Amino acid sequence: MxxxxxxxxxxxxxxxxxxxxxxxxxxxxxxxxxxxxxxxxxxxxxxxxxxxxxxxxxxxxxxxxxxxxxxxxxxxxxxxxxSTRYVNMEDFKYYVPATVESEKQKATYKECMSSIAESYSSLIESGVSKEDAANLLPLGxxxxxxxxxxxxxxxxxxxxxxxxxxxxxxxxxxxxxxxxxxxxxxxxxxxxxxxxxxxxxxxGFCIEEKCCGRKPKKSDIVIISKEEYEALKSGK
Ligand SMILES: Cc1cc2nc3c(=O)[nH]c(=O)nc-3n(C[C@H](O)[C@H](O)[C@H](O)COP(=O)(O)OP(=O)(O)OC[C@H]3O[C@@H](n4cnc5c(N)ncnc54)[C@H](O)[C@@H]3O)c2cc1C
CATH class of the missing domain: 3.30.1360.170 (Gyrase A; domain 2)
Incomplete structure (x- = not known):
């Protein structure tokens, strides 16, 4: 949001x-x-x-x-x-990419995140500070x-x-x-x-090496003046 x-x-x-x-x-x-x-x-x-x-x-x-x-x-x-030093992250939410789509993939992903959350909570309960337990938290x-x-x-x-x-x-x-x-x-x-x-x-053109095709690659573009374009169009 x-x-x-x-x-x-x-x-x-x-x-x-x-x-x-x-x-x-x-x-x-x-x-x-x-x-x-x-x-x-x-x-x-x-x-x-x-x-x-x-x-x-x-x-x-x-x-x-x-x-x-x-x-x-x-x-x-x-x-x-x-802050991951001062905020308790026990209930962290996470990103799930659309390619994690089968039930098995979703379960694997969720299991790993839940396991991290559990380990984080258990360290905090045992007296480890939030700022130190936070090193477990995932990039997702x-x-x-x-x-x-x-x-x-x-x-x-x-x-x-x-x-x-x-x-x-x-x-x-x-x-x-x-x-x-x-x-x-x-x-x-x-x-x-x-x-x-x-x-x-x-x-108006693409400079990426792996072009998606939405626009032509820069190397495939020839810049000509309006006059040259008009002349080409009329076949002169
Ligand atoms: C598809 C994609 C893949 C990427 N992959 C990676 C990756 O694998 N690893 C990674 O680390 N990053 C990656 N990046 C990030 C990328 O390398 C740049 O760091 C990012 O685009 C921000 O840098 P910038 O120069 O575009 O923007 P800014 O840092 O906001 O700079 C804006 C503009 O200011 C000027 N400028 C910036 N810094 C200086 C300077 N020091 N001296 C003079 N002029 C300056 C330049 O004109 C620049 O375009 C990726 C980005 C994209 C879009």
């Missing part, structure tokens, strides 16, 4: 356009003009202005392994995570984080993690993040629709 903390501004584009306008000595009291200026900056790849806007989110119900992947995105993010265990991320980092995160090459759990997290932000305000919806895209959609 992802909650957008209400401290997150509803009008990130107005904010971006305002700071950009200040730098150009333009009037910044018109929200519509600010929004237009923001979109122009983003489309022109003027990345720094995007760092003025961002979101604060509570992300829960995803595995520690998935969150570890999120943590590889080190630029433009600040995070705090549920659900965790909770508070993530602060600026818009520049968010767009990059979506490009990487909505890609079909990303692992399915973090892809699900990215898709949920896109959904909750697009429901947060009109401006976030515009951003989500236009900029929260896998990198192939953003670039």
């Amino acid at each position: 992802i909650e957008v903390l209400n401290i997150t501004e509803k009008n990130p584009l107005e904010h971006i356009g305002m700071v950009a306008g200040i730098c150009w000595n333009s009037p910044v009291d018109n929200p519509e003009k600010n929004r237009k200026r923001a979109v122009s900056c983003i489309n022109s790849g003027h990345g720094r202005v995007m760092e003025y806007a961002g979101a604060e989110l509570v992300i829960s119900g995803y595995s520690a392994r998935c969150i570890r992947e999120l943590y590889t995105h080190i630029i433009g993010t600040t995070r705090l995570q549920e 265990m659900d965790t909770k984080i508070v993530l602060k991320i600026n818009l520049r980092a968010l767009i990059h995160f979506m490009e990487m993690r909505l890609c079909t090459r990303a692992y399915k759990e973090i892809r699900a997290l990215s898709a949920e993040l896109k959904k909750v932000l697009s429901e947060y305000s009109e401006e976030w919806k515009f951003i989500a629709d236009n900029y929260f895209l896998p990198k192939c959609e953003a670039a």
Whole structure:
């Protein structure tokens, strides 16, 4: 589950356009003009202005392994995570991938998780501290984080993690993040629709070695001018 903390501004584009306008000595009291200026900056790849806007989110119900992947995105993010030193994790929940589907597979998976939970509880009962018993806990265990991320980092995160090459759990997290932000305000919806895209959609081609085929590979693309294209089309 992802909650957008209400401290997150509803009008990130107005904010971006305002700071950009200040730098150009333009009037910044018109929200519509600010929004237009923001979109122009983003489309022109003027990345720094995007760092003025961002979101604060509570992300829960995803595995520690998935969150570890999120943590590889080190630029433009600040995070705090549920403590395994102070929180009792006896009743931890965990991720079950869809490929663990037969009754036998599900039973094996569940048995292992239950065994970890039992060992954890028994160590705590025998006097081992939570922070030490926590070393038993699995990567598949659900965790909770508070993530602060600026818009520049968010767009990059979506490009990487909505890609079909990303692992399915973090892809699900990215898709949920896109959904909750697009429901947060009109401006976030515009951003989500236009900029929260896998990198192939953003670039128009794929740079992954193992391409899923959604877009052509970069090596299979030839860039020609509009004039050349028109000439080819008309057979001249
Ligand atoms: C399909 C997939 C598989 C992956 N597999 C693995 C794996 O097996 N093991 C693993 O450890 N990780 C793996 N990763 C994570 C990946 O290697 C990156 O760590 C992750 O994408 C975050 O890094 P980033 O550069 O994209 O983003 P960020 O760290 O958020 O950086 C954003 C941008 O800032 C710039 N930047 C970042 N750091 C610097 C710097 N130090 N100096 C200058 N500029 C910088 C770059 O332009 C970068 O694109 C995988 C990612 C994907 C999508």
